[in-house]
Amino acid sequence: MADLSIDIRALVKRHGATLAVDHVSLQIRRGEFFSLLGPSGAGKTSLLRMLAGFETPDAGDILIDGQSMAGVPPNRRPVNLVFQSYALFPHMPVAENVAFGLEMKRVPRNEIAERVGSTLELVRLSDKRDRLPGQLSGGEQQRVALARALVNRPAVVLLDEPLAALDQQLRQQMQTELKTIQAQVGLTFVCVTHHQEEALALSDRLAVMQQGRVMQVGRPEDLYERPENLFVARFVGVSNEVVGTLADVQAGEGNLLPSDVSPSRGIRLSVPAGLQSGQQVVMTVRPERIRITPGHVADAGSNCLHGVVETMRYIGSEWQGVVRIGQSVRWTIHASNTASGSRPVGVGQPVSLEWNVGDGVVIPLT
């Protein structure tokens, strides 16, 4: 495949007795913004450090542009890492920091000056080129770190929690900026993050990791709309679940016989190929797909569960409520704030929750 930038083959890394990276295989395309998403300890940082060459795999191989990276030290790899702490050289002005990589590669002086100038322009720091890193704000330091990597035009830019050290507002601004810059330079970006919204907003594709394994790879909408397992369903977004047994599976649809809630009617759902009646499954629904109506609706057109509102909070753009629908089953619902701040239903009131057949995702229990 000519458009493959990184090919990770059955990579294994042990830290003492634990498997930090457990037979991970991933293909990352050229020019793609790819994220490794997972909680801390998922192995994503180990994976990134193996890509950069700071850690040696115990088994498996990494190919960058078709070349095996086995035994290649960090200073000879076509990758550059943007560190979480930025790791800017505190004794060098901004321009010198950015020029460092080119100087190490013995690029001619006039070309260095030109490339440093255009890269600083790209990250909008031309006026700060003579400042020391200590004199810059967090957001500016982060842009210098990015420029220091980009100026080398590496095959791959690695980013370790790039926005973690910034405050909320700056974070969103930098998300947009990072995405714009990546599109402009057209380089492959591989980003490690534990922040799911950030990963969804930035990535073309992403891999969700847990305990050293890749749980699912796909576009953000694939992961959110069609999680393949409970971990992905719960880690990427909020998951409202009902446990039960499949019945009457026919032509891609079937009924769910729930074991932890008692619906007024059976729950209809679309069943992925390969699942049969009698299979134990979890059905999950995203909060914003659920319609909430006061009272117990007797005959709804779609799936319906009855419950009682436990909490309802107002966050401006929407209402977020928790509804108890079974002995120990609670669902979170997000209702758009379309009627000038009026509370959809009060706490303690009976409500009906409805959703379309296509919005329930079936995950088999093994």
Next chain:
Amino acid sequence: MRGQGIWLRGISGLGMAFLYLPIIVLVVFSFNASRLSATWQGFSWHWYGVLWHDEALLAAAVNSLWVAVLSTSLVVLLGVPAAMGLERLRGRGRQALDTIFLLPLVLPEVMMGVALLLFFVMIQWPLSLATVVVGHAAFNLPVVIVMVRARLQKLDPRLEEAAHDLGASAWQTFYRVTWPLVRPAVLGAALLAFTISLDDFIVTFFVAGPGATTLPLKVYSMIKSGLSPEINALSSVLVLSSMGLVGLSLAFQRR
């Protein structure tokens, strides 16, 4: 609160007086015109003139400077790599080596002197200025290691990784990133080692051979043959130059 403040100030004032009054008296009396140290007979530069023409004393001063320069160079050359190596070490070996390197800091200097003397005799190295240089290097090495490591510990270990990631070899990383950042600490440590070497008496007393007289040894022998105000003048020069060096060392540390 107010009462407490006065007490604290009083006590620290007494402490300062205890430390610095003798030195002030010494410096003042170095300008005394009298031949006897104890009585004041008017201001004079006389003893500084005598000092300047005392050949034996000047020879001892030159010896001291040589020893200080050579032993300081030696400890910097050994101490900086040692500090960097210790900083990189992990696990049990590090603690053991730490203790071994830092032990001389708390060892009584007399023991150090005896040990060095026995060692030189054992390997049949005739006592000379060279043995003094080695002796001074032995007690100054931990000083340099401690000061350089304090600085290294404050550096983000990611800085070296960043340089490596940007294509720098191990040597380029040291030359362009690590060294510029530890240089102030190395200069500070070198100045302190220089000062300690210049002032040392005990170890020098044990390991100096005949003719290898340093300034502190010379002063000691002059006191034995009667107290001359010339010693006051000499001591004043030593005190002021030591203070200057230590001040300079502190200034480098702060950078």
